[in-house]
Amino acid sequence: MRFDSQKAFPYPVLRPDIDDYESGEFQTTVDIVSSGDNKKIVLKAHIALSIDEIKKEIASGNACVSLIISCRETYFRDAITSKKLDIEKAFTSGLFKGEVVVSPFIVATKPIKKFRCRDINSEFGVKEFSFEVGEVLAADEPRMVFIDRELFKPISSILQLVKQDSLVGFDWRLRFEENKIQLQLSPEAKDEIDRARNSRRNKAVLINSLYFAAIVEAIHKLREDEETFADFRWAKILMQQCHNNSIDYRTHDACETAQRLLKSPLSLLKQYVFADGGDDQ
Amino acid sequence: MKLRFIKERALDELRRGIRDNLSLYRGGDFGHLTLDPSLNFESDIEVDEKVLSKLKAPTGEDLFDTDNCTLMVKALSDLSPYEAADERLWVMLSHTLMLDHARLRWPIPKSDDAAIKHIQSHFFASTQRQLERDNVASRLWWMGHLCQRVQGLSLKQSLDILLHRSDVRANIVERPTTAQSIPVFTALLHKLAKSYNGNQKLFERKAFRTLMVKLNGVGGYKLLDALDSKSVEKFIVEIITQDLKMKEQEI
Known part of the structure; x- marks a missing residue:
């Protein structure tokens, strides 16, 4: 049986927005x-x-x-x-x-x-x-x-760091036309980040810079053109995580949405970067 | 042996490259999908290759779907519905361990355009319908999985009944609420079992469709999911006698 508030039963059924019962919940x-x-x-x-x-x-x-x-x-x-x-x-x-x-x-x-x-x-x-x-x-x-098991992973699991030979130095680009959002980096930058991100301190910095920017931009992409991007896996996971967190990604501030999805990334800086004697592994 | 899943990127490329790979589909192989670690990943799920190798090819009109569903469920006894809903698993199987079986069970048309549509349908599983009905591998597992849940009938009995007529199968499986609800699915199969061993009147298209329409009507006002299958069977008997105008012994 599907819920249907308009279905006519021959007996009273207590339902929202239907006055079979004059009061009651x-x-x-x-x-x-x-x-x-x-x-x-x-x-x-x-x-x-x-x-x-x-x-x-x-x-x-x-x-x-x-x-x-x-x-x-x-x-x-x-x-x-x-x-x-x-x-x-x-x-x-x-x-x-x-x-x-x-x-x-x-x-x-x-x-x-x-x-x-x-x-x-x-x-x-x-x-x-x-x-x-x-x-x-x-x-x-x-x-x-x-x-989905994907939804219990951090939202950053929809991102993928890839080498792009045409890039030099520390320029980076985003591409959204694959099942994971590609963070494109020069070979030099990619190697540097791969080495660095094993440290919690460095990872906190990455989350608050590259990853945060990528998630904000992803939200904007979905708002601008949901039809084009909705079938990609990154988009499905992002939309589903928003739904599960009661966030309307279409209207809610993108910066705030990204913070909620990344579970308050600034707190990681406090914990691993700003704190005295913070973890320096 | 552990099951391998094709990686997402490799899957996208395979889907885009059907035309270029037609010769492989017709007579080559896709061994590179297994050999190249950049194209696949290993799961924790065991697959019994020996059992899978026993899948039967069609002979004349006999498609051996019941036997093959049973074998598939046995070969992948560790598989959960979560993993079974993943296209990457079935595409990998369709292109590797089950490639020979796929060619025999679903022979590829001579025309290239027809072949491409055929391959998209039977070697891939990007939609729910393809998973349930079309993909050479996943359809066997899902039919077996649904029938395994029926109490009081063996897997073979349930499969024989479900697969006896394509219209019956489609009306049950493609009305997802019916197939999802164990009490309703069980009750239906038990009544169909009686008919299967009798006059098979319930399998006639008009009778079965009427039964399904009436049962859906009952389900609109009674929460059949909250009842046991014996209670649901009583509703089915009422429909048989009052709407189909048959005696239960006649079905």
Whole structure:
């Protein structure tokens, strides 16, 4: 079943923006995080439900919360059912790739007869309702998150340093027409940076200079011409990371967006460059 | 042996170079993809080459898809859906370990233009549909993977049923919600199993499409995912008797 706020049910279904119930809420907050070793994906959900009569049906075993978690790319679909309003479940990370949708419902697990609630809109014309097994008492808007091992890597993984013989000295260029953003450097500069970036201090400098500039420019490229660039892997990862961080890359300040995606790069300078006795390996 | 994935750049070049490589597709080989470390990377996934070598070539009208799906799932028993959704893996297999099988199962047309379209379809997998239906290697694994999830039927039974009619397969697999939902997929296969061993009436195009339309209608108002497959089977039986006007024993 897909969530559709406009679908007409012959019985009241508690949903956002629909007045089957004159007052009342069923809202779900969903968080999906990767375990530290990236082997598990953990889903945590908290349900806010204000209708006591529905809570009673759940408590008595006639209904349950059902979170449908689905991923088209891997053909995964599962229903997490619970009587509790706080749910947590771990999944093997290999089950998901790309867009993962979590759709919250409250569903009848046994036939429910003579369901009454004073908050039900009187326009139904009757005061009592029946629900058959499988029919929904409440539905919330789906939540969507992107899951990919690439997304758990630093955003800098979409960058690639390459030698460009036509460049001299320390000039550098960006190219966006490949699956990774190419940071083109002269052979001399490339060798220099390859040697230097093994040090955390030097890497902090690189992140705050080359990488930061590249990510800002990438955001501008997407804004100017999303159609041209959207199919490249770097663009997909960037857009998906923005989505997962609730950033609208089309409107949000590009400099601020880059800082969030690079996880506050200035703090690395503080830690490895400015600090007295900073790591000098 | 560990599975190798073709690198992204090499994949892009291979896709662009189909016309130039036609002679390789017809009768040469792509051994350089395996030998040149700049073109591939090794994964942690084991592939049983011996099992893969047993893939059967078509004989007459017999395509041996059930046998080959079973072999593919066995050869790649370590593979996760995450990795199986990666085109780079399947392109590598299609061009190397499964190249001979690909030529026999999907013979390359004589016309160059037709050959290019054919190769794009069966040797690459850039879209979801290609992964599921067209690529010589990935389609076998995905069919096997979907059928492995069915409880109460062996893999062979599930595959025989799913692959018995192309319209049935397409209507189930290409309606992703149906194939994704284990209770619905299981319930459908169990009823199709009964029909397969009986009069096979459910496999008739009109009957099956009506069943799918009605089942989708039920799914619009009942959360079938939250039910077990036995409960979903009851809905299917209702559709068979009330909408298809058949007795369950007749299917």
